[in-house]
Amino acid sequence: xxxxxxxxxxxxxxxxxxxxxxxxxxxxxxxxxxxxxxxxxxxxxxxxxxxxxxxxxxxxxxxxxxxxxxxxxxxxxxxxxxxxxxxxxxxxxxxxxxxxxxxxxxxxxxxxxxxxxxxxxxxxxxxxxxxxxxxxxxxxxxxxxxxxxxxxxxxxxxxxxxxxxxxxxxxxxxxxxxxxxxxxxxxxxxxxxxxxxxxxxxxxxxxxxxxxxxxxxxxxxxxxxxxxxxxxxxxxxxxxxxxxxxxxxxxxxxxxxxxxxxxxxxxxxxxxxxxxxxxxxxxxxxxxxxxxxxxxxxxxxxxxxxxxxxxxxxxxxxxxxxxxxxxxxxxxxxx
Amino acid sequence: xxxxxxxxxxxxxxxxxxxxxxxxxxxxxxxxxxxxxxxxxxxxxxxxxxxxxxxxxxxxxxxxxxxxxxxxxxxxxxxxxxxxxxxxxxxxxxxxxxxxxxxxxxxxxxxxxxxxxxxxxxxxxxxxxxxxxxxxxxxxxxxxxxxxxxxxxxxxxxxxxxxxxxxxxxxxxxxxxxxxxxxxxxxxxxxxxxxxxxxxxxxxxxxxxxxxxxxxxxxxxxxxxxxxxxxxxxxxxxxxxxxxxxxxxxxxxxxxxxxxxxxxxxxxxxxxxxxxxxxxxxxxxxxxxxxxxxxxxxxxxxxxxxxxxxxxxxxxxxxxxxxxxxxxxxxxxxxxxxxxxxxxxxxxxxxxxxxxxxxxxxxxxxxxxxxxxxxxxxxxxxxxxxxxxxxxxxxxxxxxxxxxxxxxxxxxxxxxxxxxxxxxxxxxxxxxxxxxxxxxxxxxxxx
Numbered sequence: 105x106x107x108x109x110x111x112x113x114x115x116x117x118x119x120x121x122x123x124x125x126x127x128x129x130x131x132x133x134x135x136x137x138x139x140x141x142x143x144x145x146x147x148x149x150x151x152x153x154x155x156x157x158x159x160x161x162x163x164x165x166x167x168x169x170x171x172x173x174x175x176x177x178x179x180x181x182x183x184x185x186x187x188x189x190x191x192x193x194x195x196x197x198x199x200x201x202x203x204x205x206x207x208x209x210x211x212x213x214x215x216x217x218x219x220x221x222x223x224x225x226x227x228x229x230x231x232x233x234x235x236x237x238x239x240x241x242x243x244x245x246x247x248x249x250x251x252x253x254x255x256x257x258x259x260x261x262x263x264x265x266x267x268x269x270x271x272x273x274x275x276x277x278x279x280x281x282x283x284x285x286x287x288x289x290x291x292x293x294x295x296x297x298x299x300x301x302x303x304x305x306x307x308x309x310x311x312x313x314x315x316x317x318x319x320x321x322x323x324x325x326x327x328x329x330x331x332x333x334x335x336x337x338x339x340x341x342x343x344x345x346x347x348x349x350x351x352x353x354x355x356x357x358x359x360x361x362x363x364x365x366x367x368x369x370x371x372x373x374x375x376x377x378x379x380x381x382x383x384x385x386x387x388x389x390x391x392x393x394x395x396x397x398x399x400x401x402x403x404x405x406x407x408x409x410x411x412x413x414x415x416x417x418x419x420x421x422x423x424x425x426x427x428x429x430x431x432x433x434x435x436x437x438x439x
Numbered sequence: 440x441x442x443x444x445x446x447x448x449x450x451x452x453x454x455x456x457x458x459x460x461x462x463x464x465x466x467x468x469x470x471x472x473x474x475x476x477x478x479x480x481x482x483x484x485x486x487x488x489x490x491x492x493x494x495x496x497x498x499x500x501x502x503x504x505x506x507x508x509x510x511x512x513x514x515x516x517x518x519x520x521x522x523x524x525x526x527x528x529x530x531x532x533x534x535x536x537x538x539x540x541x542x543x544x545x546x547x548x549x550x551x552x553x554x555x556x557x558x559x560x561x562x563x564x565x566x567x568x569x570x571x572x573x574x575x576x577x578x579x580x581x582x583x584x585x586x587x588x589x590x591x592x593x594x595x596x597x598x599x600x601x602x603x604x605x606x607x608x609x610x611x612x613x614x615x616x617x618x619x620x621x622x623x624x625x626x627x628x629x630x631x632x633x634x635x636x637x638x639x640x641x642x643x644x645x646x647x648x649x650x651x652x653x654x655x656x657x658x659x660x661x662x663x664x665x666x667x668x669x670x671x672x673x674x675x676x677x678x679x680x681x682x683x684x685x686x687x688x689x690x691x692x693x694x695x696x697x698x699x700x701x702x703x704x705x706x707x708x709x710x711x712x713x714x715x716x717x718x719x720x721x722x723x724x725x726x727x728x729x730x731x732x733x734x735x736x737x738x739x740x741x742x743x744x745x746x747x748x749x750x751x752x753x754x755x756x757x758x759x760x761x762x763x764x765x766x767x768x769x770x771x772x773x774x775x776x777x778x779x780x781x782x783x784x785x786x787x788x789x790x791x792x793x794x795x796x797x798x799x800x801x802x803x804x805x806x807x808x809x810x811x812x813x814x815x816x817x818x819x820x821x822x823x824x825x826x827x828x829x830x831x832x833x834x835x836x837x838x839x840x841x842x843x844x845x846x847x848x849x850x851x852x853x854x855x856x857x858x859x860x861x862x863x864x865x866x867x868x869x870x871x872x873x874x875x876x877x878x879x880x881x882x883x884x885x886x
Binding site: 172173193258259366 | 520527549632696840842849853859880
């Protein structure tokens with residue numbers, strides 16, 4: 105006689121079947137969840153793929169080709185990258201862009217902070233001041249640049265006319281290779297409204313008790329600024345610097361328009377007769393990239409320049425974020 | 440992992456194939472002349488707008504009258520960037536008229552515009568019916584992918600009243616005369632700034648660019664070895680030294696302030712020559728139409744640009760560039776055949792050329808039209824017809840790099856005239872290297 109020590113075969117099969125059904129059900133549920141998530145994410149996924157990933161990968165691929173926009177690209181290996189070292193306008197354009205990043209960006213960020221600080225301390229008319237300083241942000245970059253070229257016209261511009269009345273020297277501004285970039289920096293300072301508003305919000309958010317405690321400890325205004333205000337808003341400063349540096353790396357419109365118009369052109373794309381006017385001082389990296397790609401039909405080389413710009417952007421941003429550990433403070437401590 | 444690599448490879452291949460579009464074109468053989476005249480509608484793009492587009496429309500009507508089976512839709516306001524985008528997108532017009540001869544090299548070398556050679560041969564079009572300079576800027580390395588459709592010719596404009604007031608009875612014929620007369624005619628405000636300029640020798644001012652006056656020194660862009668010859672051709676240095684001497688005689692700073700005040704007035708009624716603030720100027724034949732329309736009261740004359748004192752025989756020549764008309768590679772079959780008929784008509788038909796020249800005030804580009812009694816030039820415009828037909832008249836070389844050669848030289852002379860160009864021979868040699876590098880890049884890859 106045999107004693108059955110296990111469940112009857114049909115019961116075991118039934119349990120296994122139930123378990124399998126539960127697993128299938130769980131998998132279906134998980135798939136539904138994934139599909140739901142994907143459906144919600146799909147606009148972003150499509151946008152990211154079409155407008156970022158695809159152009160990025162395409163640019164990287166084209167950077168290894170000779171491509172004139174009209175015929176099929178031809179693989180040429182690293183020749184485009186090697187040519188950068190010999191390209192006579194490559195390093196001057198790098199220097200011009202570096203000037204904007206190392207001088208114009210800190211000056212503009214500092215100016216935006218000072219304006220925000222002034223507005224935050226204003227007892228009366230703060231709203232009007234905010235509006236006045238923010239308004240230039242609404243001007244399209246081309247129109248704003250044309251306006252500045254007019255204002256700073258060496259002969260007919262109102263600025264030089266006032267300087268003449270005061271018997272002061274009248275600079276050539278956009279027509280002087282030493283003053284063209286400082287003139288563009290002035291334009292940048294005029295349009296600091298957006299970052300000024302962010303600084304202002306951060307300044308108004310600094311806890312009052314920190315100032316009170318510092319005052320009780322005998323800190324004067326400067327010490328309160330250095331030891332309370334700046335550390336508290338340091339994440340915003342980091343944001344301003346990173347976005348400023350990225351804008352500086354991509355600096356194109358204002359430089360191109362100012363150089364073209366001051367050089368006697370009509371600011372329409374397609375004429376390189378006043379390229380970098382005056383004397384190459386406004387030939388920024390993206391301007392040279394554009395010229396190579398769309399005026400000289402060297403899209404492969406322009407793509408290589410774009411890849412280098414992308415890598416530099418990544419490295420600079422990473423370096424800034426890494427340095428933030430030493431000077432950016434958050435509610436939970438250091439960055 | 441393997442499938443990821445596979446996907447990456449497939450994606451890369453797809454990108455290479457699809458991202459760049461295009462495909463080859465250009466080299467074509469014309470089919471036999473069509474015997475049937477099946478009705479067909481084609482599109483012609485040009486950069487003209489307003490009144491000028493109307494003139495094109497009249498020429499197109501004339502074409503339709505003789506080619507009744509072909510209907511042409513003329514679309515204006517289309518520049519070269521739009522033409523390039525349309526070719527890449529596969530929706531280009533059947534025929535395109537470009538204002539920029541600088542683009543020809545790119546259109547021909549890439550095959551974006553078809554080689555017209557076999558059509559020209561089939562229909563026995565006489566290329567010599569186009570004056571030599573226009574033959575030059577419509578072909579690239581032996582490939583003729585465009586025909587000329589009116590030209591821009593440059594010369595000297597002078598204000599006759601101002602010349603007379605300064606005691607001159609004729610325009611200058613040599614570079615030194617131009618400098619002497621201009622300095623005498625330049626007047627100043629009490630603060631020392633220029634009130635009226637005799638001539639503005641600054642490169643970059645209006646049409647005063649090296650390319651436009653180079654034929655007056657016989658300066659050549661390319662040497663026998665096919666390389667840039669700015670340093671090896673001594674005429675460039677002679678021309679630039681004359682220009683620098685001229686600038687220094689008036690004062691760089693004064694000229695800079697004077698030109699800075701002009702803004703974008705060149706193509707407006709405030710043009711300094713038109714408003715009497717400039718006694719002499721280098722400009723194209725089209726200025727006569729601007730003056731007739733904007734300042735008919737102006738008393739002026741036109742002449743060839745003054746030449747190098749050491750080469751008086753060059754007097755009479757000038758610089759020429761012009762419009763191109765061709766067939767984008769996307770036009771096929773009956774439409775391509777009809778487009779060729781239109782291109783041929785606009786470029787070679789004497790009646791069409793005369794109609795366009797009289798209406799647009801550009802120089803016609805066939806010998807027949809230049810000698811046509813139906814051409815109605817005023818005395819000022821007629822001078823440009825003479826300059827165009829002068830054997831010394833020259834154009835800039837056609838390259839696959841667009842205007843890179845001119846831009847690179849302009850960038851150098853910008854420094855040169857400011858006094859920071861250094862040794863001229865070394866400077867020009869450096870520009871030669873830059874130009875050769877750009878051309879090498881266009882010929883198939885970075886050097």
